[in-house]
Amino acid sequence: MEVTVKQDLNAGFYINLGSEMKPDLNIDQKLHLITRNLQEVLGEDKIKEILSKRDLKIYWGTATTGKPHVAYFVPLVKIADFLKADCEVTILFADLHAYLDNLKAPWELLAHRATYYAFLIKEMLKSINVPVEKLKFIKGTDYQLSKEYTLDVYKMLSLVSEHDAKKAGSEVVKQVEHPLLSGLVYPLLQALDEHYLGVDAQFGGVDQRKIFTFAEKYLPSLGYAKNSHLMNPMVPGLTGTKMSSSEEESKIDILDTPQAIKSKIKKAFCEPGNIENNGILSFLDFVIFPLSSDGTFTVQRSAKNGGDITYSDFQSVRNDFENQLLHPADLKAAFQNRLIDMLKPIRKAFESPELKKLMQLAYGNATDVDELKFQISNGFTIIDQSKPDSENNDIIPSKLDLRVGQIVSVENHPESENHLYVTKVDLGEPETRTIISGLAESFSKEELIHKKVIVLCNLKPAKLKGIQSFGMILCATDQDKKKELLEAPTFCEAGHKIVFEDYELNQPDAELKPKKRIWEKIQVDLKTDDQYYVNWKGHMMLTPGGTKIMTSQLKNATIS
Incomplete structure (x- = not known):
């Protein structure tokens, strides 16, 4: 992505999407960056109080279940905001949560899926010029199996009612006719993560709200601090509902081929003049425009249909579409071209035989693949364990x-x-x-x-x-x-x-x-x-x- 300097008129200072050089920000400017474009913030006064003393510590967690899709760019764009505001950001690969959520990730695949997420999300961050060296990455099972954490889980079990646990996970944990106990434990672990990761705030989608308020209620019962919570709006999928890993037609996977992307966008819900539950418009608002190198979005049209038009802000696109001055077919064509270009460097990184093998280990039949060890680092080192130590540099x-x-x-x-x-x-x-x-x-x-x-x-x-x-x-x-x-x-x-x-x-x-x-x-x-x-x-x-x-x-x- 070409890097340019943009002026954020709302914040009143300049932001450079790729450079390390930026002016010192005051408390109000940092608070604006942290909270802008969020749907809801719980504990904003506490955030401001912390900013008056030091930088804010935030974590975002993602359960390593299905393959990440393009809606993952929405929180990653927000993480870029947090880093611009000098926040200390931790990304949690919640592998244990993935298992607890009705076995969405089988136990024997947990490590492979967490590794796949780590590789893919780091490549996504790099593709939008987010400096991964400023982020801390951690896997849930690295600390969630410790004696101290396990003891706190038991303490929570003695405090939380079945009603409260079920209510907390109702928007996040898969709901089935005969739920497993693991789904009730899920919110307890997510609440405890805030304490064990040593953060001031947890960031997630607004669908996490019930878990966030659950954490605010129960963490003080264990003598732990009540933290703030930052909530992104939910971006509709291609079918007009939530973009979900479990609903194939609603999402575009990060590694989908250009042909698959075109096919899915062609069938996407994009009714003329209807701006409600429009996944394409929402993605333009929360990802395409914030990441645009020059702040523009161009729609190519025939002269018969009015010729090419370049938009400098999302509101203009929204207004033209609502007033039917912008046809769905033209919007879809421009959107798919921009998205394909955006995903190209990530797809290229995953052309290596090793990463293809990783994907097969995580989501295919692992028994058909030679076992690999993946070292998660900025360099993405992959070690073939079928070779002796002297051949594969297994000394780490x-x-x-x-x-x-x-x-x-x-x-x-x-x-x-x-x-x-x-x-x-x-x-x-x-x-x-x-x-x-x-x-x-x-x-x-x-x-x-x-x-x-x-x-x-x-x-x-x-x-x-x-x-x-x-x-x-x-x-x-x-x-x-x-x-x-x-x-x-x-x-x-x-x-x-x-x-x-x-x-x-x-x-x-x-x-x-x-x-x-x-x-x-x-x-x-x-x-x-x-x-x-x-x-x-x-x-x-x-x-x-x-x-x-x-x-x-x-x-x-x-x-x-």
Whole structure:
């Protein structure tokens, strides 16, 4: 998409759709960007109060069920607004929700569908010049299966009535004659996500309103904050009803061929003069015009029908169509051409054999396809697991189970002559872990006690001089052999997961196999840079909230 500078007259300042350069925005300008074109906002006063102190934290979640369709551009355009307003935005691939919603995604396909969504939505964002590096991506099962989250689900179950749970999910969860209990749990999880993702506001369609008000009612019952909610209007599908993955004729899939797009648009509801429930007009309003490089939309017509006409705003298109000055056939032809051009770069990205295989794994017969591993990153690396490690570069940092641990006690190892410490570390588990370390040569007990450190948790347990050790406390070491503990920021809690940039969606191995020497191979490239940030091949080590882990004194140091 060609990038130009446009003036947003309502906001009173300039927005550049592709450049990093933009003026500082005041509170009212940020609030306008956050709330414009929404159908409803719950808690706007709270949003304004937060903006007076810091940037807003927002999350948008999507259940990984059917193949994403073009209506997904509507929330993505709004996410672009959030980023322009300096918001911290998290995109949640709600794989567990997809399973709970009447098994729309079978359990064995959850991982593949979440990966497919991640690849496709990142390509959609890139196609409209949304900087994906400014977004945080997370998969629901990365945290929704934790002990703390599960306990909160049980607490919610003891508070919520069947009536309230059914009502909350009535517009979102598929309604059937004999509903499963999983559909009643769905709204509880969506409410809890707000707390566990650490956000101030949740964004979604207006069809989510009942779940949003459910969250506002029940989260305070658990002692959690009541958050704000931002609601997009619902865009009608091609049949005049909601665009839905389950209704084939109502939607255009992102990867539909040009021929399929033309066929679907030809049959789309577009009655002359009728502007109600018109999916084409709505898509023009919420996607085509906001993303237009020059703010225009051109309809090509024969001279007999008035000749070509270029519209500079949506209202003019709407008025001409309502007054029957614009024929449905001409509108459909112009719309389909613009849409085909818009989807072209995404379709091109999915021409690779690997991504075609991913689509077959997610939506076809997975047993007929060789198993692949997909690393979700800005580079979209795909690893063929049918090849040995030496051939497919299977050494990636997300294999490491890294967590924040707080040292609660330090003692000398009775058999080490003061060279080893026996430390007890709180990792958010029912019991503290015992870790044997060589920290005694560099740190006193007083320097270690109560420190929040980074712990490698999935090493195979090893017995050191008669005492079993269950992990490794990481340190930085420079060329002069100076050591510094790898410490977590003070706001982190014991058990918080530490990840690497672009690898947030990958799951660590349950246990690193010593014979494969995975830790040793990863550790070679695990270093601090000249700005003191810890990284693996340029991928920054991050807290759950995206804060970079760094040392205070040692740059260009190794981590071990």
